[in-house]
Amino acid sequence: MTAVRTGKFWAIVPELALRELPAGLIDRINDDALATLTREAMLAWNPRLARIRPGAARVAAALQAVLKIGV
Numbered sequence: 001m002t003a004v005r006t007g008k009f010w011a012i013v014p015e016l017a018l019r020e021l022p023a024g025l026i027d028r029i030n031d032d033a034l035a036t037l038t039r040e041a042m043l044a045w046n047p048r049l050a051r052i053r054p055g056a057a058r059v060a061a062a063l064q065a066v067l068k069i070g071v
Contacts, residue, residue: 001013001017001020001021004021004025005020005021005022005025007025045060
């Protein structure tokens with residue numbers, strides 16, 4: 001939620017989490033397809049991690065490919 005509050009990141013969050021975000025930062029989307037989401041997923045990446053842990057870049061690349069993000 002800290003990252004989302006900066007305005008540089010987005011997230012799909014449960015209704016409960018909306019209390020923690022400023023009103024101007026929220027775009028509420030109501031879609032029946034979202035009701036099927038039953039698992040929480042999160043990917044936070046700090047480029048510094050790749051310098052500290054060499055395997056982290058490989059993991060991030062694999063996640064990017066599987067999740068089809070950052071195209």
